[in-house]
Amino acid sequence: MDPGYATYGSTDPPGPSISAYGAAQQYSSGSPVPSGQYPTSTTVKSTRIVDVRPYFDPRYFVTPSGILKIIELVCTFIAFVISVATWSSRMFYYPKSIVPIYYPYAYGSAVWTDIVTSLCFLTTLTLLILFLFHIVEKYQDAPWHLIELLFCLAAGCCLLIAGAVMIPAYTDPARGAVVFFCWAAMIAYFVEAFFKFRAWRADESPQGI
Secondary structure (H helix, E strand, O other), X not given: OOOOOOOOOOOOOOOXXXXXXXHHHHHHOOOOOOOOOOOOOOOOOOOOOOOOOOOXXXXXXXXXXXXXXXXXXXXXXXXXXXXXXXXXXXXXXXXOOOOEEOOXXXXXXXXXXXXXXXXXXXXXXXXXXXXXXOHHHHHOOOOHHHHXXXXXXXXXXXXXXXXXXXXXXXXXXXXXXXXXXXXXXXXXXXXXXXXXXXXXXXXXXXXXX
């Protein structure tokens, strides 16, 4: 019998009677436990065998992180497109007039929103690809949960500011739409940050499936 393991359900004749405390003591010290005597507790560590070769796994789309990433991508993309298409120009015209005007604040706030939404979109898209193709499992030693947690917190804070600076509408309702989508993405990032924090504390698998 291997001295490091206990044999359970053996058909050997029972050995001398020992107490449960004694059985647990023998088991923890590596001594053989007589047949029919069980230790009071054991520690089991699960092992996950992964394939380090990249492959497409659409199951990630139905995980909480996958769903949140899709919401983040949609919201940041729409906010970026509206911001670029409306107030990224230095020149604007008074309503029903051909007289051009220049709003430095309107231009600066739109540029900040463009930068934030584009960086959030590109980074989230990169992470989505890494998880969809199981590339993260090739680098299991990297603290993926912590990396995503910090990114989600930073993205959420930047989107909060991006939406806030776009609130002055200057008679342009499109800026209100940018605020909505920026803050919708912000909520998704903060929710994902909460999930990543729990997974990091529980030492779960980064892939999630």
